[in-house]
Amino acid sequence: MTTDTTDEDSRYEAVCSRDARFDGEFFFAVTTTGIYCRPSCPAVTPKRRNVRFFRTAAAAQGSGFRACRRCRPDAVPGSAAWNARADVVGRAMRLIADGVVDREGVAGLAGRLGYSARQVQRQLNAEVGAGPIALARAQRAHTARILLQTTDMQAAEIAFAAGFASVRQFNGTVREVYALTPTALRQARPARHTAAGTAAGVPLRLSYRGPYDTGRVFDYLAARAIAGAEEITGTRGRRVYRRTLRLPHGPAVAEVEEAAPGRGGDWLECRLHLTALRDLTTGTQRVRRLFDLDADPYAVAERLAADPAMGALARARPGLRAPGAADPHELAVRAVLGQQVSVAAGRRLGVALVAAHGEPLAAPSGGLTHLFPDADTLAGASLEAVGMPRARRETLRGLARALAVGEVLLDPGADRDGAEKDLLALRGIGPWTAGYIRMRALGDPDVLLEGDVAVRAGAARAGVPLEDAEGWRPWRTYAMHLLWSAG
16 A cells, blocks of 8 residues: 555546546555445545555455456556566566466565565565465456356366365455355356357457557567467458467467457457466466557656657557567567568568477467477477578577576566576677567567667657667667657
C-alpha cells in the first residue's frame, strides 16, 4: 500500500475520472464493501476516506479484499514498470509472471535472481506489498477463473492445471479472491463465454492499455514469420498470427487475431492450444511479451514529446509497440541468422533451419509443422543444410552451446547488463546482435542501436539528432522503432 499522501491524492483523481491509463499500474480497494477494483471501474466512486491503494492485486487480496465482479481487476494489463526496471524487484515480477514460482518454488525464484529467498521476500513486500507466494497465488486464481469460465473441465482438473497443490487450496483461494465458490464462478461467466472442450483451445482476451497499432505489429511479425513455426492467415484487418510454442510441459500453438480498426475494446483475441493446461499462465505471458501488451504508450509519448522532432514522429504513430519474443532462445538464434543480411534473407535462413533441425509436431496445425529447434539440438548440429557461411555456423553453434549450458541466461529475470556482456564475449557476436537480443529477447524498452543503418537513415530523413537520445530514456526502444519506420 502506498503511504505518500500526495501520490494517493493523485491516484484518487484517476479513480474519480475512471482513467483507464492507470489500469494495472495500481489498484484501489473500498473499506466499506471489502472489494478492490481497477481505476477505470464504472461503479459509483467511493468517498476518499474509504479508499486504500495497492501496487498489485495480490497486495489487495492479502489485505482481505475480494475482486470486483464488474471491472474484473485481475484481467488488467501488467504494469510497464516491471519491464522497464532492471533491479531485483522488476526481474522477480517478470519471472513470477512467467510461472517460475509454480514450477520451481520460491527457492527456484531466488536462485535465478542470485539472492536468498528471505531477501526476495523482503524486497517484494517493501515494493509491491506482497511476497512471491502471494503474487503467484493471485496469478493462479486468475488462471482458474479463465478455465472455469471458458472450458467444461472438471473443477479438480482445473485446480491442478492452474497450479494449485490441492483441490482444497483451490476452493479456498477462489472463495477468498472472488467471494464465490468455483461452481458459482463458472455460472457467473460473461455472456460472451460458452464453455467448450479443451481441444478447441483456451480462448483469451489479452488486455492492453491505451491505443494499440495492431496493423503495424502484424506487419512486423509477418515480414519475419518463419514458415513451419509461424504463419499469418487472413487479409489485412482480419489477419491471424499463428505460431508454435515450446512450453515447460509440452508444445503448444498460439493464435492471435488482429484487432480491426473501429472494433472497439482494449484487448486482442487469442486462443491457446496446449498439450498441458499447466502451461496456460506461461503461454499467456509469452504471447503478451511478443505483442508488448504491458507497454504504457502514454508514458512513451510523454517522454518522446520533449524532443520536437521525435515528438512529431510519436504523434504520427499512436499505439506504437515494440514486439518482443515468445522464446528468448529462439530470438537469439534468429538474431544471429539476421546478422549483416536483409530481413527477407534472415527469414529464408530461418525457414531452412526449422526444416532441417526443427522438432516436428505430433499433428500439424494448418501450416504449422515444427517447433523452432532448441539450443541443445543446434549446439551439436552441422548446420550445413541451412546455407550459411562457415563463420556464421560456428557463431550459431557457439551461441547455442552457451544457452544450453547456462553460460548466457536469457530468461525473463535475467540481468540485462550481464547477459549483454556474456553475449559480447562469444565469438562472432557484436554490439548490434547483442543489443537486438537485449531489446527483443529480454524485453528491454531502453535499447538504441545507434550503428544500425536503418536507424541512421530514419534519423536523417526525419531530422532527428541521435545525440539527443539520452533524453528519450527509458523508452529508446520505442524511439528506435519510430526511426526504423521513418527510414
